[in-house]
Amino acid sequence: MTMTTTRDTHAPDFLAGDEFSIPTYRVLSQEGRLFEGAEAPELDRDQARRIYHAMIATRVLDERMMAAQRQGRLSFYMQCTGEEASVIGATAALDDADMIMAQYREQGALVYRGFSFDEFMNQLFGNELDYGKGRQMPIHYGSRKLHYMTISSPLATQIPQATGYAYGQKLAGGGQCTIVFFGEGAASEGDFHAALNMAAVHEVPVIFFCRNNGYAISTPSIEQFAADGVAPRAFGYRMHVIRVDGNDILAVYRATQEARRIAVEHNKPVLIEAMTYRLAAHSSSDDPSGYRSRKEEEAWREKDPILRMRRWMDGQGWWDDEEEKALQESLRREVLETMKRAEKRPPPPLDSLVTDVYADVTPALQHQLDALKAHIRRYPDAYPRGARSLDPGLSQGDDAASDKGGA
16 A cells, blocks of 8 residues: 555656745734735734733733843843744634643743733742742743643753644544644754654644744754745645744734644644744843844844734724833833742742652652751851741841842
């Protein structure tokens, strides 16, 4: 039995894929007007305002937390700046019970689904209210109630996991799908290809959402692959694919709506390549001036996805300058207030380091924990937060000192 669809030829006829030309789907111009022949998706006033609020909230959170990192109040941070339309537009097109598997720049998806600033701060500062119990580095969020899988540091591991999770959704028959976000750099990992092949063969409801933001840290796309972006790879797996302007909120929303319909109604995987740009550094540890020009960055700032949506909403009569000013001010105030609260909260109990690993703490883990406690008690000044977690009855003065930072 043949496993391919083919035709005979009697001379060597090599193909390079140049015959495949994938267009970029666009609806909204940078001036906030629909392109001729384009149709806006069904998006009412309340939904549009919810999306825009999430975009602004994400931008404000990123600005404030990057400043906090520069002040030494936070060890590490990564911004979504410039990619808000890709992340939030796709999330808004999903059912709230669909699973989201993120890479590490998708905080906007959580903002849209209702993750509070307090919840963000608790994770960023790893305090006693952090769902991850302080075990993860900052920006590794997760929320069971919001169907957002906890972020994992190794690049691309979430992609095959998304295929597996979607296979479970298919078996459950509940009409849900999984969306997995990743960058074009992660698409160069073997996990990407394994995931797409498995999803296509087993026909599972998963949306592979590639944020092609131009750079894998400092490596430009042109040095990552010779093909026309990531989208053509879908043909190798006989998968539905669309390329979309990732800064066009209406195009992203509509494309993801249709991708979800294909995934859920037909149990078919879909690949979306969103063409966007990372306006910020890769992370707080990166300096993009070493690998890209200021002129390039400024050109993309003119394509800011928030500005594009704002202009469209102005045209609809759904937003104005007074609302913009009030929202910006209230969000900045709320971020600063919640950050101060999170900084003052104590760290998780030290014993929580070894729980949730096995049903019962193993002798080896208990031995390591006892040794750690002894070490901290011997050198409490070197580990103020650790000492605080051992002795909740520390004086207020000790609390204030430990709030300034420590191991």
